[in-house]
Amino acid sequence: MENETAIERSIKEFVYSKIQEQVYLDVSKSNTITVKHQSKHGSIALAMFWLRVLRHQNNYPMPKYPYKQLYDKNGSNKVILKVDSVTLTTFNSTGTLMIQGHFVLEWFVNVFPTIILAYDAPIKDPQRISTAYSQYTESWKQLTEDDRVKKALEDKEIKEREDHAIQVADTLDTVLDTVNAEVEKYDTQSTVVSQTDTTGLAERLKVAQDTVANQLAEELKLMSLDVWSGDTLQEQLDNIRTGCVRDGATFIYKLWKSVLHHWFSDPDRKIYIVTPFLDASRLVDVCNIILEHRLEADLDAFYVRQKCDYTRDIFEVKQNALEKYDAKDQMFIEYKIFSNIIYPLKRFHAKFIGCIKGNEAEVLITSANFHGDHFEYSNMDSVQYQTMSDVEFISQFLQPINASVLERK
Known part of the structure; x- marks a missing residue:
């Protein structure tokens, strides 16, 4: 397919060349990468194949590695292997291979291709692969x-x-x-x-x-x-003009709330919030800040995916957030905030907040989702603050998102 990555294409070709089964990657869940069969019902043959690959002498052979089988009333259900700080689960009835861990993306990119190559390589004693992933896992305690x-x-x-x-x-x-x-x-x-x-x-x-x-x-x-004062906020924004990597829970989250608090206090600013993933707690944050500045706040658009919190869609997230408020505030939130939420049909993964004042614009860009997975747990994410003209901001940031609202998936 046109948007396939090299690793996804190599996995598809590898599986098809060995057992003539078709698979695809699912990365929709946080800290999880799943290789699934194209068919809804899956394939037992695919499950047996993944177990052969993982248990190969060049990879994680038995009994050197702790494979664990879990059973249900119908027999064997799944096989679990915990290794290299990730958990690999093979579902025997469907052939689905699920990989989970804090740094699963780094492990998948650095290690999984070597597992595929090792399957066809001459037999040798399995060795611990030294990759960039090892550096991530070793620094986790720190x-x-x-x-x-x-x-x-x-x-x-x-x-x-x-x-x-x-x-x-x-x-x-x-x-x-x-x-x-x-x-x-x-x-x-x-x-x-x-x-x-x-x-x-x-x-x-x-x-x-x-x-x-x-x-x-x-x-x-x-x-x-829980926001910074004006001087402290400006100092932090000046420090990230060139961009950097900071922790989502202890820095980016507070920065995000502080910037929104500062922007919403100015009636001359039009604010834009863009995030594919959103939970009720972060939506409550936005509502609380706007309620604090209900006379000045001007939320022009709030872009989010319809399926924005695992299996929950934005309508359920909104309902969970509304339950935190009394009837009077609920009416204000529905009119002032929820009416400006937009659901682009085209898949997007951009995360930023921006504002326009006169002919100038500000934007805070980050790799962190506005979700508890990034704002409540430690995640090293990129963050950058930029200023530009309103024309640049509209053409380079808002226009691609707005265009996708009318496109089909």
Whole structure:
């Protein structure tokens, strides 16, 4: 087919040349790659073939490797092999081969072709294949530890912000106590206070109250939304103008929410959200931020696949999100947000948020899906912030997505 990758084509040719069966790759599920039979009912012969390939002396021969058979009431159902930090499952009734793991894509690209080649190669002692995948698996523990440290630092930051908010509240009380004490002092000493002095004192008290109250309100708002302040956000955006790889759960997720919070607070910005995969929690995030800025927020378009959360489609995701709100907010969300959700018919995998203000545009591009798989679990994803003209943004980002809305799959 026209859009086939080299590895997909080689697997199809390999299987067909050996047992004249036709297969295809399914990569629709996160952390999972599946090789399936073209026929709906599959093939037992295909299952036996995959077991021969995996158990070949050059690959993972028995009994050196721990194959495990699971049975149901009808007999053998599937054979499982856990090796190289991935799990390979062969379904005996259909011939489906499912490969799962945190770095399954890297393993599949680097290791699976060598398994195919080894099947036809002269017999030799199986050796551990040294690939880039090994580097990923060996660094997994370090990544987990890094996530733990980052989470501890984030918890510390939240605690410091909470303490600061309490300190601000205490400061407001102190200011009020000080001013009230001064007023009482004037009364006690029977000091003659002119109308001008009284007015000035009242104005200073009002300014002090407003300033501290506004500061406290802003701190509490940012804390509740879990977003960065303006200066911190701009610093982070400047750091990723050239693009980099960062962790989705500890960096990109907070950046994503902070950018949306900043953009939606400006009524002159039209915002665009594009993600193939979306879960109810991330949709709730978007709804919460827009509700925070319900008078200013301008969501122009929200592009997402109809089947966007494993087996759930966008309609079920919307319903799950709506359950979090009361009737009044539900009506606002339906009108202000859900009415702008668009489902392109053509398959797309682009992930970005963008905005247009005047003749300028900003866009935050990432490889992370706006989904719990990338925003709640550690994933190293690319991220980049760009500015450009509105014409460039429309032609290079929005136009291809908009064009696919009217196309057939």
